[in-house]
Amino acid sequence: MLLTPEVLTIIIINSIFLIFGTVAFLLSIKIFFNWDINSTSKLQYSLENQSYLTATIIKYILFLKILIFIFFIFTLDKISNVLTGAMCAAGVVDATSYGIYLLLFKLINIYFFGFWLVIHNIDMKTKELKFTKLKFGFYLFIYLIFLVETIIEITMFGSIEVDKLVSCCGTLYSNSSGSYISSLFAFDNSYILIVFYTIFALLVLSYFIKNDYLYTIFNLLFLIISLISLIMFFGTYIYELPTHHCPFCMLQKGYYYIGYIIYITLFLGTFFGFIITLKNIILQDRDSSNKYYNYSIIFSFVYVIIVSLYPLSFYIRNGVFL
Incomplete structure (x- = not known):
């Protein structure tokens, strides 16, 4: 032990x-x-x-x-x-x-x-x-x-x-690991990004139309695709290494503990999104719905901005993507 x-x-x-x-x-x-x-x-x-x-x-x-x-x-x-x-x-x-x-x-x-x-x-x-x-x-x-x-x-x-x-994480998160995650490497990053930003756009749309069911569903999908895209694409720009896909190393001091901010914003955004259905459908309480809608979209928006800035910053500094 x-x-x-x-x-x-x-x-x-x-x-x-x-x-x-x-x-x-x-x-x-x-x-x-x-x-x-x-x-x-x-x-x-x-x-x-x-x-x-x-x-x-x-x-x-x-x-x-x-x-x-x-x-x-x-x-x-x-x-x-x-x-x-x-x-x-x-x-x-x-x-x-x-x-x-x-x-x-x-x-x-x-x-x-x-x-x-x-x-x-x-x-x-x-x-x-x-x-x-x-x-x-x-x-x-x-x-x-x-x-x-x-x-x-x-x-x-x-x-x-x-x-x-x-x-090590380099072995675990690679296309040769033989795990479930390795099967994701068969997909091109462009498809993953299209799905990621499309789901976020649908999340924003459902925020404006205030449809509780849709907003909860898109939050669930956003949580899943965010984790996948973080491992497959955005994480490599945090490490500035195309072969480094680890979802844990970004929590270390060498990366300024940015992983904590990334995961906390993702968790809070989806959590408040799930709460809307809990309050409005199960508890029949709509008094503070807008407050939770706002909390959810703000944290999700912050998450998208943070992860999107890394590849954008890399491109501005180097003129190419990884």
Whole structure:
């Protein structure tokens, strides 16, 4: 097992999260199955008090999980220095068969915790607390994903062999890697760029017509094509190397940590885009729709500007594209 201070910190913090999350899980079960806002019983009074405690626990887990996720990415990059063959976090993720699944579960959980927070904030604004059962029922589902995430995390770090040769990002993100990503290299970059800017244009169009379904669908497509185009095209201009497609190296100091800004703007833009459907369709709350529309399009627009400036700047300085 790779027992570095950073790994131990993550395992300890997530174990603490799991303990408090389990307390919230048990209370959520009780609230979900017994909640009746119209009741004046002693049980209902107790559930109302417990609901505030449970919501507070979940909120703190959410905020801290966002910070610990950033620290998790930093840790992957840090421990790559002790793994033979690894040059960045990509090598650590690929060091075991659990790495990619852990990363996916962490990202999904951050989105879900964010959705829960939105439902909670809307619920607290209603006099009858009509979304209380929904938000705690939703947390029961989130907790299960969180539990799986924690198990995979401990398993992944426990499975890493320091003396085992791992692949570097140059090998993993190439057309000879034999992975799913390698199949993307069969497509010409011009097609990927056309799809990227077309989906963004459709996203902007759906923003102006304020169609909730379309806006959510295009946000999902924008998230997917943004990650693909970042690996296939835009990332090479960040590194100024046509063969360097790693989505992790841009998080390093040598590239001024620009990857954090890129991923945060992409996450926030799509997150607020998904929230619109959650609020308007599921919760039937359109009061703050325009606010979330604006947040979403602003962050997505900033993302597009940042990644587009790199190839443009390279062309201005060198007169050619990579």
